[in-house]
Amino acid sequence: MADSLDVAALEAWVREFARSVAEHKDELTALDSAIGDADHGANMDRGMSAAVAALEAAPPADPAALLKQVGMTLVSKVGGASGPLYGTFFLRMAGVLGPDPADDETFARALRAGLDGVVARGKAAPGDKTMLDALAPACDALDAALAEGQPLGAALAAAAAAATEGRDATVPLVARKGRASYLGERSAGHQDPGATSTALLLDAAVTVLSGSAG
Template identity: 65%
Template sequence: MADTVGTEALHAWIREFARLIAEHKDLLTELDSAIGDADHGVNLHRGMSAVVEVLAKETPGRPGELLKRTGMTLVSTVGGASGPLYGTAFLRMSAIAGDAETLDGADLARVLRAALDGVVARGKAQAGDKTMYDALAPAVESLEESIAAGQPLGEALDGALRAAEQGRAATIAMVARKGRASYLGERSAGHQDPGATSVTLLVAAAAAALA
C-alpha cells in the first residue's frame, strides 16, 4: 500500500462507502426503526447515490475539492440528522485537505480528526451518548496513534476499523443521551446505534479502498 493517497484513491473510498451503504441499507433502517425514525439507511443511501452520480459527471482534481463536493451534496440531499452530520464531516475534511494534491498518513489522520470535530460541533455529542461519535472517535484516536508510531497506512487503517467496530458494539449497552433515541430513555439500551454502524462502514471503506 502506498503511504500517500490522491484524488483517485479518495474517490474509490467514496464509491466503496456508497456501495457498503447500499448493501447495508436495510440493516441501518432496521436499527433506526428500533430507536429512531427508521430512515437512516434510506437517507444515507439516497445521499451517497447522489454523491456517486455527481462525482461521476466531473471528478475534482484535488482531494479537498472532492471532499467538499461530497459534503455539499450530502447536505443538500440527505434528510434527518445524518445529512448535516455527514455533510459537516466531509466539509471539515475538505478544509484540512486544502489545495494538497496528495495526503500522507498524518494528513489523513488530521482530516479524520477534523471530521470528528465537525460531528461534535454539529451534534454536541460526546463519548457514551450512543451516537456515531462512539465509533468514529476511537477510530480517529487509533489512526493517530498508529501513524505517530510509524505504522504503514494500511495497518493503521485496519487498526482504526477494529477500534470503530469495538465502539459500535459498545453502543448496544448504552442509554442514548442525544437525538430521537434519547426520548426512549432506558429502553434505548440493548440496541446498536445506527449512526455508529454507518460510520463504521465509512472506516471500513477507507481500509478497503485506500490501498
C-alpha cells in the same frame, strides 16, 4: 513517505462507502426502526448515491474539492440528522486536505477535523450513543498506530477495528442525543445506527486506501 492519497484514492473510498451503504441499507433501517424512525438506511443510501452521481457529472480535480463536493451533496440531499452531520464531516476533512495528495499524517488530521465538526454540529459527546462512539475511537487508534510508525494499511485496520468495537459498545448505552434519546432507558440493548454507518465508512477506507500510501 509517499504522497499518494490522491484524488483517485479518495474517490475510491467514497464509492466504496456508497456501495457498502447500499448493501447494508436494510440493516441500517432495521436498527433505526428499533430506536429511531426507520430512515437511516434509506437516507444514507440516497445521499451517497447522489454524491457518487455528482462525482460522475463533475469529477473534482483534487482531494479538497472532492470531499467538499461530497459534503455539500450530503447536506443538500439527505436531510434528517445524518445529512448535516456526515456533510459537516466531509466538509471539515476537505478543509484540512488542500489541493495536494495527502500523506498518512494529513489524512489522520483531516479525519480528526471531521470528528471535531461532527461534535460542533451535533453537540454530542462520546458515550451518548451516536456516530461519535465509532468515529472518536477510530481517530484515536489511527493517530496511535501512525505514531508507532505503522504503515497506513495497518493503521487504518486498527482504526476500523476501533470503530467496530465502538459500534458494538453502543449496544448497552442509553441514548442521550438524537431521536433514540426519547426512549430513555428503553434505548439500551440496541446498536446505534449512526455508529454502524460510521463503522462502514472506516471499513471502506481499509478496503480501498490500505495500499495507497505508506
